[in-house]
């Protein structure tokens with residue numbers, strides 16, 4: 242495989258496949274629904290009008306590209322964590338021209354005691370919570386054990402479209418028990434952590450994570466923070482970075498940025514699996530029901546979201 246690599250800076254194989262996703266141009270749609278779990282992706286792909294294209298890369302990234310209500314969409318299963326989302330956004334960007342519209346649909350923990358398991362949260366922004374490694378390895382290190390970034394925003398229009406669709410689907414699903422059922426919130430802030438354990442404030446006696454006050458610190462520092470998970474900040478951050486092109490100080494790199502690349506528009510919807518205050522965890526039956534209706538709402542949002550016509554793929558495998 243390594244002998245086939247043409248470009249050490251952005252590795253692709255001889256047949257122009259990106260190295261970790263295993264995909265190439267024509268196999269990915271501009272509208273993408275990104276999940277962690279391969280079973281969730283398979284279930285979502287069952288909604289396509291006809292059997293989709295499917296590829297599982299050697300690294301475990303999966304892509305289903307098909308047509309939903311007449312609109313090309315790719316469903317990606319990426320696994321977990323910042324780096325998995327980093328691979329997805331950067332390598333998928335290399336496979337599509339024009340705008341890239343990305344919705345993440347994932348599970349999360351709730352930091353708000355009123356937001357119980359089965360609730361749905363659509364965050365308008367996300368911050369990152371990362372281990373401050375030097376704190377743990379250097380003697381008398383003066384800093385804090387965890388770094389909490391400022392929130393970065395979702396695409397406002399996509400967030401609103403996703404929240405509106407999810408709210409309608411929520412009202413339809415829980416019509417009979419609106420007062421006591423799960424909540425449906427938008428315009429919240431998510432905290433994306435670099436661990437399911439330490440940086441989400443879970444106490445593990447095997448590791449001195451120094452995280453007993455972390456949850457409170459996050460709530461004190463980040464207004465309206467409601468959920469904890471592990472990928473949304475990286476998605477919002479990369480969309481922000483690509484759209485602003487901020488941070489590119491090297492003029493030649495700026496000039497080389499492909500003219501065919503449009504904006505990256507990103508939003509996320511989260512299903513509350515864990516209520517941190519009560520320690521409740523969702524049941525498999527609830528997961529199945531939630532994923533079904535939120536999955537359709539996510540696909541509907543993507544299918545109904547306008548992309549400039551010149552911005553979509555001309556010759557995809559779905560044609």
Ligand code: R1P
Nearest residue numbers: 276277321347348470471472
């Ligand atoms: C942890 O269990 C995983 O669940 C959440 C977190 O972000 C993390 O990836 O997302 P998914 O349900 O999309 O995997």
Ligand code: URA
Nearest residue numbers: 348349350470471515
């Ligand atoms: N995913 C997370 O990252 N944290 C939770 O508590 C639940 C799902």
